[in-house]
Amino acid sequence: xxxxxxxxxxxxxxxxxxxxxxxxxxxNPENLLNTKGQYVNILPxxxxxxxxxxxxxxxxxxxxxxxxxxxMKGEKTLLLxxxxxxxxxxxxxxxxxxKKERGITRCDLGxxxxxxxxxxxxxxxxxxxxxxxxxxxxxxxxxREKFTMDPELVKVVLDTFVKMYNEVDKNGNRMIYQGERxxxxxxxxxxxxxxxxxxxxxxxxxxxxxxYNKDFPFSxxxxxxxxxxxxxxxxxNPKDERYKKYIGKIFEVDFVGLPLKIKIxxxxxxxxxxxxxxxxxxxxxxxxxxxxxxxxxxxIIKVIDEHGKIHExxxxxxxxxxxxxxxxxxxxxxxxxxxxxxxxxxNNLSVCERCQSAIEPxxxxxxxxxxxxxxxxxxxxxxxxxxxxxxxxxPERFKDVMLNWIDNIRDWCISRQIWWGPxxxxxxxxxxxxxxxxxxxxxxxxxxxxxxxxxxxxxxxIPVAVGEKPLVCPVDERHGNNMLFQDEDTLDTWFSSGQWxxxxxxxxxGKDFKEFYPSDMMVMGRDIxxxxxFRMIIMSLxxxxxxxxxxxxxxxxxxxxxxxxxSKSKGNGIDPKEVIEKYGTDxxxxxxxxxxxxxNDLNLGEEKIAGFRNFTNKLWNICRFMLLNIxxxxxxxxxxxxxxxxxxxxxxxxxDVASQVKYCIENYNLSMAGEKLRDFTWGTLADWYLEMAxxxxxxxxxxxxxxxxxxxLWHPFMPFVTEQIWQExxxxxxxxxxxxxxxxxxxxxxSAIDEFTSYIVDIITSIRSLRADYKIEPAKKINVAxxxxxxxxxxxxxxxxxxxxxxxxxxxxxxKLDKPQGSIGFVSxxxxxxxxxxxxxxxxxxxxxxxxxxxxxxxxxxxxxKKLSNQEFVSHAPKExxxxxxxxxxxxxxxxxxxxEQLKNLI
RNA sequence: GCACGCCUAGCUCAGUUGGUUAGAGCACCUCGUUUACACCGAGGGGGUCAGGGGUUCAAAUCCCUUGGCGUGCACCA
Numbered sequence: 006x007x008x009x010x011x012x013x014x015x016x017x018x019x020x021x022x023x024x025x026x027x028x029x030x031x032x033n034p035e036n037l038l039n040t041k042g043q044y045v046n047i048l049p050x051x052x053x054x055x056x057x058x059x060x061x062x063x064x065x066x067x068x069x070x071x072x073x074x075x076x077m078k079g080e081k082t083l084l085l086x087x088x089x090x091x092x093x094x095x096x097x098x099x100x101x102x103x104k105k106e107r108g109i110t111r112c113d114l115g116x117x118x119x120x121x122x123x124x125x126x127x128x129x130x131x132x133x134x135x136x137x138x139x140x141x142x143x144x145x146x147x148x149r150e151k152f153t154m155d156p157e158l159v160k161v162v163l164d165t166f167v168k169m170y171n172e173v174d175k176n177g178n179r180m181i182y183q184g185e186r187x188x189x190x191x192x193x194x195x196x197x198x199x200x201x202x203x204x205x206x207x208x209x210x211x212x213x214x215x216x217y218n219k220d221f222p223f224s225x226x227x228x229x230x231x232x233x234x235x236x237x238x239x240x241x242n243p244k245d246e247r248y249k250k251y252i253g254k255i256f257e258v259d260f261v262g263l264p265l266k267i268k269i270x271x272x273x274x275x276x277x278x279x280x281x282x283x284x285x286x287x288x289x290x291x292x293x294x295x296x297x298x299x300x301x302x303x304x305i306i307k308v309i310d311e312h313g314k315i316h317e318x319x320x321x322x323x324x325x326x327x328x329x330x331x332x333x334x335x336x337x338x339x340x341x342x343x344x345x346x347x348x349x350x351x352n353n354l355s356v357c358e359r360c361q362s363a364i365e366p367x368x369x370x371x372x373x374x375x376x377x378x379x380x381x382x383x384x385x386x387x388x389x390x391x392x393x394x395x396x397x398x399x400p401e402r403f404k405d406v407m408l409n410w411i412d413n414i415r416d417w418c419i420s421r422q423i424w425w426g427p428x429x430x431x432x433x434x435x436x437x438x439x440x441x442x443x444x445x446x447x448x449x450x451x452x453x454x455x456x457x458x459x460x461x462x463x464x465x466x467i468p469v470a471v472g473e474k475p476l477v478c479p480v481d482e483r484h485g486n487n488m489l490f491q492d493e494d495t496l497d498t499w500f501s502s503g504q505w506x507x508x509x510x511x512x513x514x515g516k517d518f519k520e521f522y523p524s525d526m527m528v529m530g531r532d533i534x535x536x537x538x539f540r541m542i543i544m545s546l547x548x549x550x551x552x553x554x555x556x557x558x559x560x561x562x563x564x565x566x567x568x569x570x571x572s573k574s575k576g577n578g579i580d581p582k583e584v585i586e587k588y589g590t591d592x593x594x595x596x597x598x599x600x601x602x603x604x605n606d607l608n609l610g611e612e613k614i615a616g617f618r619n620f621t622n623k624l625w626n627i628c629r630f631m632l633l634n635i636x637x638x639x640x641x642x643x644x645x646x647x648x649x650x651x652x653x654x655x656x657x658x659x660x661d662v663a664s665q666v667k668y669c670i671e672n673y674n675l676s677m678a679g680e681k682l683r684d685f686t687w688g689t690l691a692d693w694y695l696e697m698a699x700x701x702x703x704x705x706x707x708x709x710x711x712x713x714x715x716x717x718l719w720h721p722f723m724p725f726v727t728e729q730i731w732q733e734x735x736x737x738x739x740x741x742x743x744x745x746x747x748x749x750x751x752x753x754x755x756s757a758i759d760e761f762t763s764y765i766v767d768i769i770t771s772i773r774s775l776r777a778d779y780k781i782e783p784a785k786k787i788n789v790a791x792x793x794x795x796x797x798x799x800x801x802x803x804x805x806x807x808x809x810x811x812x813x814x815x816x817x818x819x820x821k822l823d824k825p826q827g828s829i830g831f832v833s834x835x836x837x838x839x840x841x842x843x844x845x846x847x848x849x850x851x852x853x854x855x856x857x858x859x860x861x862x863x864x865x866x867x868x869x870x871k872k873l874s875n876q877e878f879v880s881h882a883p884k885e886x887x888x889x890x891x892x893x894x895x896x897x898x899x900x901x902x903x904x905x906e907q908l909k910n911l912i
Numbered sequence: 913g914c915a916c917g918c919c920u921a922g923c924u925c926a927g928u929u930g931g932u933u934a935g936a937g938c939a940c941c942u943c944g945u946u947u948a949c950a951c952c953g954a955g956g957g958g959g960u961c962a963g964g965g966g967u968u969c970a971a972a973u974c975c976c977u978u979g980g981c982g983u984g985c986a987c988c989a
Contacts, residue, residue: 012951205988212989227989240989275989284989291989352988402916406984409915413985531983566924568982600925600937605917606982608924616938619951630948672928680926680936688936692953699947770955777955783944812946865933877969886931886970893932 009632009733013625015589018729023139025732031743032146034083037076044075044082045524047509047554048145049537050153050502052091053127054098057137059563059571060530062581063597063607065143067560067675068528070598072144073721074670077746083521084144085509087151088131092426092498093194093202093359099123099425116424123425124154141581142590142724144742149517151509153501154427161508162501163430165548167472170431174379181419183468185370187295188418189355192313193362196422197371199497200415201536203364205353212350213335214280215343217260217267222251224345226280228352229290230338231330234319235308236265238286240297243271245282261337263319270301289368309365327365372420372429372494376543383543387411390542390552399558399673400604403531411539419497426495432470433492436484468492503540506553513549527554531561531604558673559604563597566610584614591723592618598722599679620683621726624719627691628730631708634698640735640744642710650803651697652707654762658689659711663718663749670721679722686715693766700809714747761799765807767833768800772811775829775840778854786814788841792822796836824910831858832903834896848911855908862901869894 030036034043046068051061068084076082096111099122103109111119131152138145151158172180189198210228217225217233227233241248251269258265274293275284288298288305298305307316315322315330322330338344355364376384388411390396391404398404420429469480474491478484501508506527510518523545529537538557545553563579565571571578584593595617601607632638647653662685669678690711698704720727720741731741738744772789781787789811793800797820800807808816824830828839829851869890872878879887 009948011949210988225989229989274987276987280989286989293987293989350988406916410985413914568924602926610924610938612938613924615951619949622951623949626949626952628948633948674928677926677928684936691949695948774955777943780943783954784946809946861933868933872969875969879969881969882931889932897933 009625009629009730011629013589013622013726013729015591015621015725016586019140019590019725022725022728022732023142026144026728026740026742027147029740029742031076031740032084032144033148034081034146037081037743040079040081042080043521044072044080044526045085045521046072046083046526046528047085047506047524048087048143049527049529050087050089050151050505051134052094053088053131053134053152054091054095055130055134057134057141057581059579059581059597059609060560061138062141062593063563063601064528064530064560065138065141066594066597067558068526069141069143069724070594070675070721071526071670073724073742074746076144076742077717077720077744079745083146083149085149085151085521086135086138086143086145086147087505087509088127088134088153089502089505090127090152090154090426090498092421092423092495093196093198094498095123095127096423096425097194097359099126102126111424119424127154128152137582140585140590142594144724149509153498153505153508157511158501158504158508159427161512162427162496162504163472165504165544166430166496166500168548169374170471172378172380176379178375178379180375180378180380181372182375183370183372185368186373186416186418187289187292187366188369188371190311190365190367190369191357191360191362192311192365193360194357194423195311197369197418197420198357198364199418199499202358203355204358204361206356206361207351208354210350210352210354212280212346212348213338213344214346214348215338216345217258217265217343219341219343221256221258221267223248223283224281225283225285226346227285228350229327229331230334231315231322231327232287232290232308233260233285233334234263234265234315234322235287235289235306236260236267236285237288237298237303237306238268238270238301240270240272240275240284240286241282242275242277243273245275245277248283261334262321266304268301268303270297270303272297272300290366292366295368305368307368309367311367313363313365371418372431374417374419374500376414376416381547383547384411384414386546387539387542390546395552396542396554397556399556400602403559403604407538414539417497417540419500420492420494421497422493423495426498427501429492429494429496430472431468431492432474432489433467434469434478434480434484435488435490437467437469437478437480437488499536499540500544502537503544504548506541506545507549522549523551524554526556526558528558528560531559556673561601561604561606564606564608566608566612568606568608579609579611584611588614588618589621589725591621591726594723595620595679599676599683602676603673620687621723623687623691624715624723625726625730627686627695628712628716630695631712632734634704635709635712636705638709638712638734640713640738642706642713645706645710647707649701650758650761650765650799651694651701651806652704653758655690655694655711656707657752657758658685659714660749660752662689663714663747664751666718667749682718682722686719690715696810697806700805716741717744717747720744761796764796764800764834764836765803768836768838769807769810771831771833771838772813772840775831776812779842781842783812786812788815788817789813790817790822790825790828790839790841791819792837792839793818793820794835796834800836824907829854830903830907832900832907835899837903851911852908855904855911859901859904859908862897862904866894866897866901869897 026032048068049064051057072082072084100111114122166181169181170179189200189203191198212226212228213230214224214226225239248269252271254269256267258267275282286294286297286303288294288303289307290309308319309327310316313327315325315327317323322333335344356362357364388408391398391407398407469478474489475486477486478489506524507518507522510522512518541553545551563571565577569575569577581593592614596609596614647656662681665681666678669675669681698708716727716731724742728741791800797818800818804816804818807813824839825841827844827846828841829846830837830839873890873894
């Protein structure tokens with residue numbers, strides 16, 4: 006058997022190991038033999054337009070750890086990978102690309118060509134990202150990989166649209182309906198957005214206070230004077246005495262040369278202390294005003310168009326970008342002395358989550374999902390599933406966050422005016438339009454980004470068919486199908502990804518769906534909770550009648566070492582490619598697992614990764630050393646009987662750490678699982694047991710047993726190094742990846758072994774410490790005498806270990822002996838240890854050392870005495886606690902007595 | 913405004929139903945090539961657990977409160 010090389014070099018092995026796993030076929034659950042139970046994780050699909058970043062990696066590491074753990078436990082394990090088409094984002098990315106590389110816009114390509122190109126672009130990126138996912142060690146079944154735009158997935162999505170459209174309550178309301186409502190419009194992306202796709206940025210704005218004209222009785226305040234062209238009312242608080250006499254009146258005013266008809270209305274929402282207490286109502290461009298308009302039946306005047314310019318019909322302002330119009334109106338008001346105040350005012354600007362352009366709220370005809378439909382309330386169903394823990398959420402506190410979020414949700418706008426994504430399966434017939442004016446109005450524009458895009462009229466069309474394109478117009482066959490046209494819009498990406506949990510499994514009749522749905526685990530970034538978690542839950546409950554997954558684990562964000570968000574522009578990002586190359590995948594995995602906890606952000610710097618690279622190498626060397634001491638390594642060694650105290654102790658500790666690790670993993674405390682394993686491996690095994698084993702010798706069997714187990718226990722955390730070691734030793738065996746995970750139960754009666762060992766460890770550590778204090782050269786051997794009392798026998802049987810690890814020449818252990826001349830002593834548990842200092846004793850120094858220790862013990866004992874003399878404590882506290890305190894007191898008293906004696910003898 | 917967190921060693925954080933003289937890693941200081949490992953070993957310094965109050969025999973842990981930091985949602989005329 007050849008030795009392991011001196012240092013572990015990840016680069017040398019990782020690709021080969023991954024290939025071996027792939028070739029084994031065990032990523033595919035069908036190939037796993039003799040499975041019992043199953044474990045399914047439909048992996049969240051990253052957007053197929055970029056590359057894997059460290060945030061993805063942190064999620065994958067969790068998913069893969071759990072997957073490998075369950076696979077090794079013998080469960081039929083499926084990690085199903087895939088990619089998301091990411092409608093708006095991919096379209097933005099691809100538009101930028103063709104603009105830069107070819108100087109063209111999507112309109113130059115046309116809808117079909119653009120669609121085809123972006124499809125292959127996403128497929129290319131998906132392939133590239135797949136290679137990165139393999140680098141992180143993801144043990145996914147690539148034969149089942151999916152893409153949200155695969156035809157079979159799109160079919161599921163469209164079928165759901167049809168099903169929801171056909172869900173009609175007794176009043177004729179559909180679950181999916183078309184409505185003219187106020188929505189968020191991004192003039193850059195040229196599409197409607199749902200509420201969650203809008204971000205709010207703090208900005209300094211100006212708050213203008215003015216009158217429409219000098220005849221109008223009172224002034225209003227606004228940050229957006231240009232929208233006032235569309236005001237149809239003034240709202241005041243019903244309790245506001247100042248304006249009571251005007252309520253209900255209608256004023257016709259001239260506002261910067263344009264006529265306005267203003268009704269005075271009341272609304273409780275109006276804060277009479279803000280500004281003048283009078284609010285100009287602009288129904289077409291403010292969500293709150295829109296609601297007021299609906300309640301008061303006010304007319305709605307659209308001021309701003311889809312390009313962010315003033316609509317036709319506003320004379321000199323028409324066609325002007327909003328900012329220019331604002332400036333012009335303000336100037337005009339100033340000239341006419343109507344502007345009363347102009348003050349700085351911090352407010353939040355709504356911007357597009359994808360491109361950061363300012364959002365225009367506007368009234369528009371869009372498709373919506375009614376989240377509280379009478380036949381099936383998506384929101385109530387989701388609430389119930391979460392409340393009843395049908396989906397368990399980690400960390401638990403996110404349950405409240407989700408419930409709070411569900412309670413505030415409003416109808417979901419699912420239509421997008423983009424080309425990339427599944428197109429809404431709704432058909433209209435030009436001939437069937439009731440109102441000829443409403444037939445597909447087409448307008449053209451000169452906007453550079455959106456040249457020649459058709460803006461279809463979003464008013465008044467009635468679908469004639471929903472679903473596949475009919476052969477003839479279903480309303481009137483004489484119209485045939487050449488008068489049929491499909492809705493121009495595509496579906497919100499989250500309408501697709503919301504169905505990922507089952508569309509990937511061949512819903513509704515596929516074999517995988519029947520076998521693997523619902524899945525066991527979903528791991529997702531906490532930032533997409535409102536986008537995705539909620540949508541997956543509602544869609545799944547409605548379509549499949551079941552929850553999509555039984556457990557939901559949220560990861561936090563990965564930040565830089567200073568806690569700042571990683572971003573390309575700041576250049577503070579950690580690129581997984583680079584750090585994997587530099588430190589190896591296992592080190593990167595550990596740095597994302599240990600010290601990280603569900604839902605919390607993680608600050609990550611390269612130093613941390615380097616630390617785990619060191620540990621990877623340490624593990625390699627621990628195994629290297631063990632191998633040097635194993636005669637003929639076997640993959641299936643039974644648990645040996647420990648011969649010495651050290652053996653019994655390490656078996657006990659291995660047993661306990663393994664059962665704790667299992668407990669931690671099953672409760673998703675992966676960080677603690679890793680920490681416990683590391684402490685055992687480095688602190689217990691390497692620093693103590695292996696050193697003891699060097700002295701005791703003949704450890705072949707037990708080392709073999711520990712080696713096998715430690716590789717298995719570490720495998721889910723650091724699959725590459727463990728597999729490589731396994732392969733070096735057991736070439737002919739199956740991969741470590743599918744070896745049986747060790748089963749251990751927490752031992753009940755090992756405390757005596759632990760206690761004895763801690764005596765020895767403490768004696769050795771104390772001797773080393775005093776040696777260092779007295780600057781005794783490490784190579785120099787010393788003489789030690791121990792007055793051992795009860796511990797005589799077992800200290801004697803471990804004499805060689807104490808001698809070896811404390812570098813002792815002559816060790817004398819007796820039940821009772823006096824302090825030898827020229828020595829110094831210390832007390833460890835009940836044992837007195839004397840070190841012959843070879844004439845180096847410094848009485849002053851000793852006095853100080855002993856006094857210092859006495860000074861530390863005394864207050865501790867006083868505390869204990871006080872506690873134990875307190876009747877309340879003795880009667881209230883559990884017996885074990887009281888017993889423990891008593892024992893601590895008597896041990897401490899014994900120690901104090903001995904220390905005092907030593908001090909006395911010194912003088 | 914509503915909600916959810918966080919504040920423990922210089923730094924990053926553990927501390928799971930209240931009960932060890934409060935822990936780890938990194939950094940720092942001293943020393944050091946003995947059957948693996950300098951990506952290492954041995955030893956060491958360093959914290960009144962943000963402040964105040966309360967509950968309790970017992971509080972880093974539970975409750976209230978003040979301050980600081982962060983996040984989500986809403987408002988933002």
